[in-house]
Amino acid sequence: MRLRLTPRDDSYYEMFTDFANNLVIASRLLVELISEDADRETIAEKMRECEQAGDERTHAIMRRLNESFVTPFDREDIYRLTSSLDDVMDSMDAAVDFIGLYQLDRLPKGIIDQVGILERAAELTAEAMPRLRSMRNLSGYWVEINRLENQADHVYRRLLAHLFSGRYDALTVLKLKDVVDQLEAAADAFEHVANTVESIAVKES
Amino acid sequence: MRLRLTPRDDSYYEMFTDFANNLVIASRLLVELISEDADRETIAEKMRECEQAGDERTHAIMRRLNESFVTPFDREDIYRLTSSLDDVMDSMDAAVDFIGLYQLDRLPKGIIDQVGILERAAELTAEAMPRLRSMRNLSGYWVEINRLENQADHVYRRLLAHLFSGRYDALTVLKLKDVVDQLEAAADAFEHVANTVESIAVKES
Amino acid sequence: MRLRLTPRDDSYYEMFTDFANNLVIASRLLVELISEDADRETIAEKMRECEQAGDERTHAIMRRLNESFVTPFDREDIYRLTSSLDDVMDSMDAAVDFIGLYQLDRLPKGIIDQVGILERAAELTAEAMPRLRSMRNLSGYWVEINRLENQADHVYRRLLAHLFSGRYDALTVLKLKDVVDQLEAAADAFEHVANTVESIAVKES
Numbered sequence: 001m002r003l004r005l006t007p008r009d010d011s012y013y014e015m016f017t018d019f020a021n022n023l024v025i026a027s028r029l030l031v032e033l034i035s036e037d038a039d040r041e042t043i044a045e046k047m048r049e050c051e052q053a054g055d056e057r058t059h060a061i062m063r064r065l066n067e068s069f070v071t072p073f074d075r076e077d078i079y080r081l082t083s084s085l086d087d088v089m090d091s092m093d094a095a096v097d098f099i100g101l102y103q104l105d106r107l108p109k110g111i112i113d114q115v116g117i118l119e120r121a122a123e124l125t126a127e128a129m130p131r132l133r134s135m136r137n138l139s140g141y142w143v144e145i146n147r148l149e150n151q152a153d154h155v156y157r158r159l160l161a162h163l164f165s166g167r168y169d170a171l172t173v174l175k176l177k178d179v180v181d182q183l184e185a186a187a188d189a190f191e192h193v194a195n196t197v198e199s200i201a202v203k204e205s
Numbered sequence: 206m207r208l209r210l211t212p213r214d215d216s217y218y219e220m221f222t223d224f225a226n227n228l229v230i231a232s233r234l235l236v237e238l239i240s241e242d243a244d245r246e247t248i249a250e251k252m253r254e255c256e257q258a259g260d261e262r263t264h265a266i267m268r269r270l271n272e273s274f275v276t277p278f279d280r281e282d283i284y285r286l287t288s289s290l291d292d293v294m295d296s297m298d299a300a301v302d303f304i305g306l307y308q309l310d311r312l313p314k315g316i317i318d319q320v321g322i323l324e325r326a327a328e329l330t331a332e333a334m335p336r337l338r339s340m341r342n343l344s345g346y347w348v349e350i351n352r353l354e355n356q357a358d359h360v361y362r363r364l365l366a367h368l369f370s371g372r373y374d375a376l377t378v379l380k381l382k383d384v385v386d387q388l389e390a391a392a393d394a395f396e397h398v399a400n401t402v403e404s405i406a407v408k409e410s
Numbered sequence: 411m412r413l414r415l416t417p418r419d420d421s422y423y424e425m426f427t428d429f430a431n432n433l434v435i436a437s438r439l440l441v442e443l444i445s446e447d448a449d450r451e452t453i454a455e456k457m458r459e460c461e462q463a464g465d466e467r468t469h470a471i472m473r474r475l476n477e478s479f480v481t482p483f484d485r486e487d488i489y490r491l492t493s494s495l496d497d498v499m500d501s502m503d504a505a506v507d508f509i510g511l512y513q514l515d516r517l518p519k520g521i522i523d524q525v526g527i528l529e530r531a532a533e534l535t536a537e538a539m540p541r542l543r544s545m546r547n548l549s550g551y552w553v554e555i556n557r558l559e560n561q562a563d564h565v566y567r568r569l570l571a572h573l574f575s576g577r578y579d580a581l582t583v584l585k586l587k588d589v590v591d592q593l594e595a596a597a598d599a600f601e602h603v604a605n606t607v608e609s610i611a612v613k614e615s
């Protein structure tokens with residue numbers, strides 16, 4: 001029999017996976033929201049539930065951290081990973097909020113590409129989280145997220161050029177820019193999640 | 206007689222409390238500034254003094270850190286807490302700056318609520334700082350700051366809807382948005398202070 | 411003969427110096443770009459190469475970190491320093507991008523001052539990086555960067571006042587503000603580099 005000095009605490013991997021799965025749901029709500037004839041109020045309501053579920057997960061992880069003596073990796077990294085996941089959720093939620101708040105009935109087509117990238121990033125993140133346990137096969141994940149973020153950047157800049165092309169009045173530009181900026185911030189936050197995972201892997205290696 | 210291996214270094218708690226008290230003064234200047242018939246130039250001058258006092262406190266804490274061999278908690282956390290307190294000050298100062306710079310004579314009423322929340326957050330922060338010494342009774346503080354930040358978010362979004370309601374021309378919207386954004390950033394920075402305190406408490410527990 | 415337990419790993423200092431030298435080149439491209447009769451396309455192309463070189467350096471440092479058992483200072487600080495240097499590059503690159511994207515033929519004069527400050531900050535950073543080896547004579551560097559950042563702030567606010575003076579229509583203000591904001595973000599990122607160096611020096615002292 002082997003003594004185990006450090007109890008295995010698998011709950012973190014489950015909590016991060018759970019959080020990332022919640023982001024997949026949220027990103028799909030975004031895809032739905034921008035499709036034609038979407039029932040915006042129902043979707044906004046579901047998004048709010050997602051955001052609250054994210055907040056609860058954040059606090060559950062923090063509470064767990066409070067009670068654990070041994071953690072699978074640095075407390076500070078757990079803290080940072082949780083914040084970055086939370087940032088993704090906040091930005092996606094804010095984008096939906098702005099669309100409702102500004103009563104934006106028509107959105108430029110490029111937003112479909114932005115939202116598609118977010119959905120893909122959410123899926124990759126949800127697939128990577130369980131691999132934190134073994135710390136194996138993670139580099140493919142962060143390389144791909146970095147690639148997606150570059151693509152998101154490209155789409156974002158094309159959208160800005162479109163917004164300023166003269167087709168929209170200044171107030172409409174301001175409103176649409178708030179939405180587009182939040183979606184870009186969500187892509188950036190996915191990259192921060194990936195960077196934190198990379199930095200954890202770097203330390204563990 | 207008991208030997209004391211690690212000299213008690215109470216100066217940090219005093220410096221953080223002192224910094225937070227300075228934020229209370231700054232938040233009250235904001236309240237004054239947005240009231241009718243305010244002497245804006247005098248208040249802006251006092252705000253500048255507050256900001257400089259904040260900068261001096263930041264450097265005093267950094268110097269102290271340089272000279273201390275033993276610190277009451279992680280050097281990095283002291284560094285981060287100081288930066289977040291400084292961020293609050295910078296955002297409040299920038300808001301006052303923009304009001305003067307853009308010569309904004311009339312401000313939307315919702316700003317009163319934004320500023321009221323900042324005053325409350327500053328008071329709570331100033332009350333919490335001395336409790337860093339014992340690390341006790343701090344959870345009420347960060348829970349309340351999180352609640353206030355949610356409230357600030359709500360007020361902020363209502364203000365944005367108001368700005369874009371058609372009552373203002375695009376340039377005025379841009380100017381007012383700069384002020385409102387800085388006040389929202391100050392509320393966020395108060396949350397970062399609270400999160401850092403939570404993270405310090407998590408490690409010490 | 412003296413045994414050396416920790417192999418000297420000078421490559422970090424060289425990599426940081428190399429990165430900062432790349433920022434000097436980028437800042438000079440900015441200076442060139444805003445001069446009259448600049449060949450904007452050629453400069454934008456060179457900037458893109460600079461940005462890619464920066465990305466490669468970032469990944470080279472991360473790979474090195476992966477392979478090193480002993481590092482000259484905390485892994486996390488190496489990580490943070492690299493990110494901040496990368497942020498400077500990203501902001502300078504984005505500014506060039508926006509100028510092209512929005513086809514801004516005329517830029518306000520104040521941008522010359524913003525760009526001049528960035529060039530000076532890049533030079534100071536490139537001179538300071540090799541001194542990380544001895545950790546000596548660094549305080550002059552971060553004090554000066556902080557002074558430059560204050561100056562950048564001043565220039566930035568004057569530029570904003572100019573943009574909103576009524577000389578420009580709202581859409582032009584929005585476009586110019588994106589450029590000016592990125593240049594201000596680059597100045598802030600130089601300050602983060604300096605703060606990280608200060609924090610490393612604080613720990614080593």
